[in-house]
Amino acid sequence: MSTVETASATALTWPREYARLIAVTDLLVVITVVLGTQFVWFGFGHPRAAWMVESWIISGLVVLGWVATLAMYGSRDSRVIGSGTTEYKRIVDATLLLLATVAVVVFFAQLELSRGYFIVALPIGLLALLLSRWAWRKWLAWQRKRGHYISRVLLVGSRASVEAIAADLRRQPQAGYLVVGACTPGSEVAGYLPDSEIPVSTNLDQLHRAIDATGADTVVVTSSDELPPQRIRELSWTLEPGRQHLVVAPSLTDIGGPRIHMRPVAGLPLIHVETPRYEGFTRFAKRAFDVVSSAGLILVLSPVLLGIALIVRLSTPGPLLFRQERVGLHGKHFEMLKFRSMVVDAEAKLAELQAKERAEGNAVLFKMKDDPRVTPIGKVLRRYSLDELPQLFNVFGGSMSLVGPRPPLEREVAQYEHHVHRRFLVKPGITGLWQVSGRSNLSWEDTVRLDLYYVENWSITGDLVILWRTAKAVVARDGAY
Structure with a gap:
């Protein structure tokens, strides 16, 4: 065989x-x-x-x-x-x-x-x-x-949509979808998908030959002008029942499952997408969860907070806490608290460091793996995210949430594209999707995508999952500096 x-x-x-x-x-x-x-x-x-x-x-x-x-x-x-x-x-x-x-x-x-x-x-x-x-x-x-227990996927659609979905599935190997081939009807470009060995065909009539050649068991149809409803319907008829499956990927992406509802009407599989809600009981429930959880954590971690405060105060000259103005809910400014992990004149040295070449960060976010402004004790605090514990008081006071988008600086907001401002529809958080998905190793585009996904789809259950993943991310220390 x-x-x-x-x-x-x-x-x-x-x-x-x-x-x-x-x-x-x-x-x-x-x-x-x-x-x-x-x-x-x-x-x-x-x-x-x-x-x-x-x-x-x-x-x-x-x-x-x-x-x-x-x-x-x-x-x-x-x-x-x-x-x-x-x-x-x-x-x-x-x-x-x-x-x-x-x-x-x-x-x-x-x-x-x-x-x-x-x-x-x-x-x-x-x-x-x-x-x-x-x-x-x-x-x-x-x-x-390792390539086991997966569905072998053949993508069908426009070149742009096929490449986008292939990239999304590649980022989530645990979902079990392995792209083994693609068909882009109406396109003149065959060969392979970018940065891969995935073959691309442009002849929809040869689709079954491509399925047999790649061993695909799932056909994922994306958006394409060359695929009218009747053509997709005919394609579903030709698949072998029980062994080959048809999946339709809509153009609307980054929508959480609870917001999606399927409703068949007149033979049409209509997808209803609920509009995100940021008021009423859901906001009250999130605030109640934040108050109870932050109060409990402050109480339980009080010996740790006092110990870190003593170490920071005695290790280097300067204030105990670092206070910085950030942009929060609805664009309002607030003072974010952190244990000081840098030298006192860190902000004055920022312009000089920004002019240097570095592999980390981007045009919006400044990141430096070996930042000379970080104190010896600060490196330890940052590695385990202990410097962020005072933000529990921000959460208890109402300017932040336990889970939410990263709280940005005003100079970063000035460089935002219009759609990125949707981050301000919810309170910024101590942790969030980007922190548990790579932290500083992520590109700016991935950071925005994850934050906006959270804003559109947040729930108490999702917050609990992120908090659990945060504990694992802190232990792994990947992307923390």
């Missing part, structure tokens, strides 16, 4: 194999948690209660119901695994449904069950399931980087 045939066969079978592996793990996790809680909850105070037939029956029904609910919610669907938050959301929804079902059954059947048993078992089980899926996701991402 050729390499292409092997890849095609693997693409057909891996979703089922992976789903079976996850199903086994889910079952083991649920059994361990339910039976473990049963013994711990009943076994010590009432040694016989843990081994009563009724307890075993109830625990068995909970295990079966839990596993069945996870399957019913499609938590192992190949379209949600590997990236995004949908997989985790479905696990949470399935567990909440189980909890509600158990509560209703216990109430109407008047069963004498310990509420504490279920209050302990379900949250622990939920956490264990999420950790299990996270571990599987890490394993899947590692496999996909």
